[in-house]
Structures are given as C-alpha cells and as structure tokens.
Amino acid sequence: MDVAVPPLSPDTIFMPLDQPLELKSTLESGQAFRWQQDGEWWWGVVGRHAYALRQVDGGLDVRSSSRSMSAAVTELHDFLRLDDDLDAVYQRLAVDQPLAKAVERYRGMRILRQEPWECLASFLCTPTSNISRISANLKSVAETYGETLTLDGHRLYRFPGASRLAEAGEKGLRGLGLGFHGKFLAQAAKVVADGQLDLMALRSASYQEAKTALLELPGVGDKVADCVLLFSLEKLDGFPVDRWVRRALVDWYGHPEKAKYRDLLEWAQTKWGSDAGYVQQYLFHHRRLQDASDRAD
DNA sequence: GAAGGGCCTTTGAG
DNA sequence: ACTCAAAGGCCCT
Numbered sequence A: 001m002d003v004a005v006p007p008l009s010p011d012t013i014f015m016p017l018d019q020p021l022e023l024k025s026t027l028e029s030g031q032a033f034r035w036q037q038d039g040e041w042w043w044g045v046v047g048r049h050a051y052a053l054r055q056v057d058g059g060l061d062v063r064s065s066s067r068s069m070s071a072a073v074t075e076l077h078d079f080l081r082l083d084d085d086l087d088a089v090y091q092r093l094a095v096d097q098p099l100a101k102a103v104e105r106y107r108g109m110r111i112l113r114q115e116p117w118e119c120l121a122s123f124l125c126t127p128t129s130n131i132s133r134i135s136a137n138l139k140s141v142a143e144t145y146g147e148t149l150t151l152d153g154h155r156l157y158r159f160p161g162a163s164r165l166a167e168a169g170e171k172g173l174r175g176l177g178l179g180f181h182g183k184f185l186a187q188a189a190k191v192v193a194d195g196q197l198d199l200m201a202l203r204s205a206s207y208q209e210a211k212t213a214l215l216e217l218p219g220v221g222d223k224v225a226d227c228v229l230l231f232s233l234e235k236l237d238g239f240p241v242d243r244w245v246r247r248a249l250v251d252w253y254g255h256p257e258k259a260k261y262r263d264l265l266e267w268a269q270t271k272w273g274s275d276a277g278y279v280q281q282y283l284f285h286h287r288r289l290q291d292a293s294d295r296a297d
Numbered sequence B: 001g002a003a004g005g006g007c008c009t010t011t012g013a014g
Numbered sequence C: 001a002c003t004c005a006a007a008g009g010c011c012c013t
Helices: A021-029 A069-079 A087-094 A096-105 A114-126 A132-146 A161-175 A182-193 A200-204 A207-215 A222-232 A245-252 A261-296
Strands: A013-016 A036-038 A041-046 A049-056 A059-064 A148-151 A154-155
Touching: A013 A069, A021 A049, A036 A049, A036 A161, A041 A069, A049 A069, A049 A096, A049 A148, A049 A154, A049 A182, A087 A096, A096 A154, A096 A245, A096 A261, A114 A132, A114 A161, A114 A182, A114 A200, A114 A222, A148 A200, A161 A182, A200 A207, A207 A222, A245 A261
Parallel strands: none
Antiparallel strands: A013 A059, A036 A041, A041 A049, A049 A059, A148 A154
16 A cells, blocks of 8 residues: 655665664663654654654664764664664563563564763652653753754754753752752762763673662662663663562562562573563563553553 | 661652 | 652661
8 A cells, every 4th residue: 555655855864674673662661761752753862963763664764963874873773772683582581471472562672772871860860750750851951951953943952961960950950840869960960070980981891890880879779770781881681670670570470579679680680691681671661551551441 | 787667859640 | 639659769767
C-alpha cells in the first residue's frame, strides 16, 4: 500500500542499521529524560548538536544541526550503543521466562551511552520522583541554563555544564521546582566543576572503583550510582534496583521483599554477568508499563 | 554493624 | 480535602 510521504528536507540522511533498534522504548524507558516525540520524529541533543530521528524500514532518518553528517552518524552510533550485539544478548536471556516476555514486547530497546555529567545530574533528580516530573525538571534546567541549539525551526537546549549549575546553586535550582534534589545537584556540580571528580576517567576504571568514587557524592547511593555506571560509564554489569525492579525480583524470581540492595545486585551480576544491565532495563520497563496498564483496567 | 523509622520537595491520581 | 506514590538517600536510634 502506497502512503503519501512528504519529501525529506535535503539535509535528511538515511542511516542504515544492522542492529535491533526501537526508538520509542529506548528513549522513553527512564534512562534519558529529554527526548521529545513530535509526530514520527524524535528530537533531542547529543554532544554539541541537536538531532531529529525517525524510525524507518531498515534504519533511521536523521536530521542534525551538525555540519558533518558523517560525524553525526558516528555520534549517534556511539550514543545508541550500536556496538552492542543485542541479538546475542537476547539469545543468552531467552532461557528466562519473564525476560523472554519482556524482550518479545520491547525488542530493540537499547541501553544508551550518555554523557556522564548529564546522566549524573539527571539521576540526582530521581529519588522519590517520577519520570514525568524528572523530565519537566531537567527541561527547566536546560532551558534556563543551557546553550540554545536550533534545528529546522525547533529550539533545543544543551544540558548545562557543571560549573554553570554550580553557579546557579541550590537556590536557583530549587527555584525551578527541583525540591531537595536541587541541593544534591548543586553540590555535585561544585565537586565536578572544581575537578575533584573526573567522571570521564571513570569510564576506564573498574565497576567497583567507579562506584566507590560516585558514592562519595551527596545524594548518590547504590541505586543512583548504578544508573550512572550503566547509562554513561560503560558498566554493563551495573544493575540499578529501584521500586519496579525490586517488585519484579520479588514476584518473578522469589526474592524476599526486604532483600538488601547489595544481595540483589550480587545475585544479578552472578547470574547475568555483563548482561545484567540489559536485564535490568527490560525488567524495569516491562514491570513499570505492566503495572500502568493494570491500573488503567 | 545491622535494622528500623522519620524526614525530605513536588506533583498528579484517586 | 486527604492520602498515596513516584527509577532513594540520609541521619538518627
């Protein structure tokens, strides 16, 4: 069946994919909070540039504020972790019932390789919050303090650097509705801006070394640390246990409700090794959306 | 050292 | 108008 397709603007390029990718679940599964859907296009920022992405047969249509489209494709490839062999991960997880179900539903959901500072700042805003509020908070922060980018008439904002948010301070951030998260974010911003913590260097550190360093920051406990490790610091064995993952582990794998965080973490890492991060993402997303649809009944 | 409890911001749902 | 919950962490017993 033929569908009328508007012509692509001249600077749209097609990026072929040889990996499973589903944009919606990847960008709306609580790992990144600033991508926005407008019709079939997804708008967001990676590095120094704005992007618009559209899922099409066999790949993505890409628009970017970058002058070099080859650099843009490289940057997206990195961001989307297309270097991970997701089908191989699926094969290893297929023996497990809840995971097989989650993979069937959300095939193509990928872990993202985010910028460590934005990732840390984002997850400092998550405790006892919810995804829609977290997204609103981070949007305010970026619009207030971030550099403006434009792409095809759309305005997007880079996430502000640590020194900019250190200047903003707790007051400025609380003023944006961040609540007590504003204090943690301001404090972390100062530590990073002062060079006391080199986030990028943690990419080449071990899981334990990197985690120990993150746990020094006020507002960073086991869970936030594991999110930053998994979503931005190359630690695919990171296994953040939040409310939803805990429910999944209790109901589907027989763990006691009050199991200690570190016992659950060790169990997951022993069982799934460096697939633990993907396991967590599928359990989280599956469980969260399942409960949401149950409530809608 | 482990375990339990109170507290912290804001927002939306019921 | 009230209570509950939301990708938790900290501090005190």
